[in-house]
Amino acid sequence: MIGRPTPLVRARRLERFLRTPAQIYFKAEYLSPTGSHKPNTALAQAYYNKQEGTQRIVTENGAGQWGSALAMSSAIFGLKSRVYMVRVSYDQKPGRRTMMETYGAEVKASPSKETKYGQSLLAENPDHPGTLGVAISEALEDTVTHDDTRYCLGSVLNHVLTHQSIIGLEAQKQLESIDVEPDMFIGCIGGGSNFAGFAYPFLGEKLKGKSDAEFVACEPKAVPSTTRGTYTYDFGDSAEMTPLLKMHTVGHKFISPPIHSGRLEVSWQGAVSVLSNRQGLRALSSLSPERSVSSGATVRPDRRPDPGSRDSSLHQIRH
Numbered sequence: 001m002i003g004r005p006t007p008l009v010r011a012r013r014l015e016r017f018l019r020t021p022a023q024i025y026f027k028a029e030y031l032s033p034t035g036s037h038k039p040n041t042a043l044a045q046a047y048y049n050k051q052e053g054t055q056r057i058v059t060e061n062g063a064g065q066w067g068s069a070l071a072m073s074s075a076i077f078g079l080k081s082r083v084y085m086v087r088v089s090y091d092q093k094p095g096r097r098t099m100m101e102t103y104g105a106e107v108k109a110s111p112s113k114e115t116k117y118g119q120s121l122l123a124e125n126p127d128h129p130g131t132l133g134v135a136i137s138e139a140l141e142d143t144v145t146h147d148d149t150r151y152c153l154g155s156v157l158n159h160v161l162t163h164q165s166i167i168g169l170e171a172q173k174q175l176e177s178i179d180v181e182p183d184m185f186i187g188c189i190g191g192g193s194n195f196a197g198f199a200y201p202f203l204g205e206k207l208k209g210k211s212d213a214e215f216v217a218c219e220p221k222a223v224p225s226t227t228r229g230t231y232t233y234d235f236g237d238s239a240e241m242t243p244l245l246k247m248h249t250v251g252h253k254f255i256s257p258p259i260h261s262g263r264l265e266v267s268w269q270g271a272v273s274v275l276s277n278r279q280g281l282r283a284l285s286s287l288s289p290e291r292s293v294s295s296g297a298t299v300r301p302d303r304r305p306d307p308g309s310r311d312s313s314l315h316q317i318r319h
Helices: 012-018 039-051 065-076 087-092 094-102 116-124 132-144 158-164 166-177 193-207 278-282 310-316
Strands: 008-010 022-027 056-061 080-086 106-110 149-151 184-188 214-218 230-234 245-249 284-287 297-301
Touching: 008 166, 012 022, 022 166, 039 056, 039 065, 039 158, 056 065, 056 132, 065 080, 065 094, 080 087, 080 094, 080 132, 087 094, 087 106, 094 106, 106 132, 116 132, 132 149, 158 166, 158 193, 166 193, 184 193, 193 214
Parallel strands: 056 080, 056 149, 080 106, 184 214, 214 284
Antiparallel strands: 008 022, 022 297, 184 297, 230 245
């Protein structure tokens, strides 16, 4: 259905552009029907909800990838779906909204008038741009006020990271088939499912002492959960409806700049937080790039460049 295994591609043009001796590989998850890795967990969650007799599923959405994946999966299994889409993204990305609606989902700009929490925010500020935390709160309120409804989350939580591990498990087999052993793994993080799905199978080998690879998670400077945030218990949504979760957080009330509010960034980080033991955290480092976030990639240098030389571009992918 979603074309697994996805290709492992060598980024030769990027290598030339960076003038690096590294070999750079990436997993082409964008070839799924909705354009990202999100169907890996959306299909599983829709399937199990159908098996349990759920009639309707509700979620939140930032950039549109997760909502699109869940809308498609709901259509496949005959479920009704509603997506609370961060308002700035709802306005900026009509194409994503149209895709969700084509699959049969209801799409509501968040904050909305559909929930008491949304109404309260709009009463304070009719032009509220929305945040992912607000959209989560609305989706949860919708869920608990409808007996036929269950809530689905597209990142952060353990079951989502488990579903996404298919990415890294495939990559392991593909790299073995071409006799390549990576020594650096780089991935972007918002909630964490992309990075976790790609890196965790390899990280497991490091924690067993079978690998000395480096793992680098890149996040946006505008929402620096792991690089500037606090590792503590916090709510996973703005209205404080979730249980307290231990996480790297910049605060559940945090409002990011509108250009980021409609994207994948959240004010709390799950994939890194799952590695709560010291050994796991030591195996992983985070960067907060000035301008952009590196795509998930596997990097294998033929030789390690001197950081002071012009061949150090391997370590400057964040630019």
